[in-house]
Amino acid sequence: DAGVIQSPRHEVTEMGQEVTLRCKPISGHNSLFWYRQTMMRGLELLIYFNNNVPIDDSGMPEDRFSAKMPNASFSTLKIQPSEPRDSAVYFCASSLASSETQYFGPGTRLLVL
Amino acid sequence: EDQVTQSPEALRLQEGESSSLNCSYTVSGLRGLFWYRQDPGKGPEFLFTLYSAGEEKEKERLKATLTKKESFLHITAPKPEDSATYLCAVQAPGGAQKLVFGQGTRLTINP
DSSP, rough: OOOOOEOOSEEOOTOOOEEEEEEOTTTOOOEEEEEEEEETTTEEEEEEETTTTEEEEEEETTTEEEEEEEEEEEEEEEESSSOOOEEEEEEEEEOOOTTOEEEOOOOEEEEEE | EEEEEEESSEEEETTOOOOEEEEEEOOSSSOOEEEEEEOOOOEEEEEEESSSSOOEEEETEEEEEEEEEEEEEEEEOOOOGGOOOEEEEEOOOOOOOEEOOOOEEEEEEOO
16 A cells, blocks of 8 residues: 655745645545644644545635645645745645544645745 | 643653653544654654543553543553654544644653
8 A cells, every 4th residue: 555645745945936735645535634734833734625525624724725636536735825934744644534544644844935 | 622732742761661641632522532653754653543431442562541531642661663753633523524633742762
């Protein structure tokens, strides 16, 4: 089992640039989650999807953040324009709809200069 | 609002020195409590799920227990490879799959 795959693993960009993070969930999983982890706020849920449909995006900090899931095997999290305070580790996780166990990817470490 | 508080923030132990990590929670009807392990530079790795007070689960040197207000992660005779940050998360009822995480306990086991 390949697990959850995220790309890129590291991203360094300048303020104002667009950033796109990518995630491939575990095959057969119906739910996908995007989290952000910082020292100050810990691990926070941004948005999650069930069967490719966004269910709860109340954790998305601002309109600069958007997420899509065009099919069951791919999701993106986009930040446009990026700001230094967006610097964090972004995790994607997936789970079976019938099970609450979420399995995390390795994360994308984002640094906005 | 659902809240999770973990203590201590950091813990240093000698190899073989047993101890416990605490996770206190406030949630209107617990659906599940989860323990994860996170190594530096990696994503959280699932350890246990507990659903009801009195439930216990074990894995190697780790045992998780649950009461109506808190959960403990007991570590028996730890080894240096047990060093990691341990995260606790709760899931509220209502069909949502949202997890609310605590800040974690950073555990260091010295050889």
